Amino acid sequence: MLDNAGIPCFVKNEFAIGGIGDLAPFDCLPEVWLADEEWEPKAKRLLKELLEQNHGEEDWFCPFCKEKNAASFEICWNCGKEST
Numbered sequence: 001m002l003d004n005a006g007i008p009c010f011v012k013n014e015f016a017i018g019g020i021g022d023l024a025p026f027d028c029l030p031e032v033w034l035a036d037e038e039w040e041p042k043a044k045r046l047l048k049e050l051l052e053q054n055h056g057e058e059d060w061f062c063p064f065c066k067e068k069n070a071a072s073f074e075i076c077w078n079c080g081k082e083s084t
């Protein structure tokens, strides 16, 4: 996402996931590093916008089986039909 916005950054630990052994899993999670800290306010604003976007979506009810589905689901978790 930051790449799309033209913010220079890189992901650290992206390939460390295969190296989990003695390391705590937390240490192996990918981290995003900005190339320059002057980008931080813009990056944070973008992240906030992204979070708010996701939060703004509402749960929906499947018209076929009436099950409640989270907004992030494009198909019903219960019967597999698409939302309308």
Ligand SMILES: [Zn+2]
Residues within 6 Å of the ligand: 062, 063, 064, 065, 066, 067, 076, 077, 078, 079, 080, 081
């Ligand atoms: Zn359904």
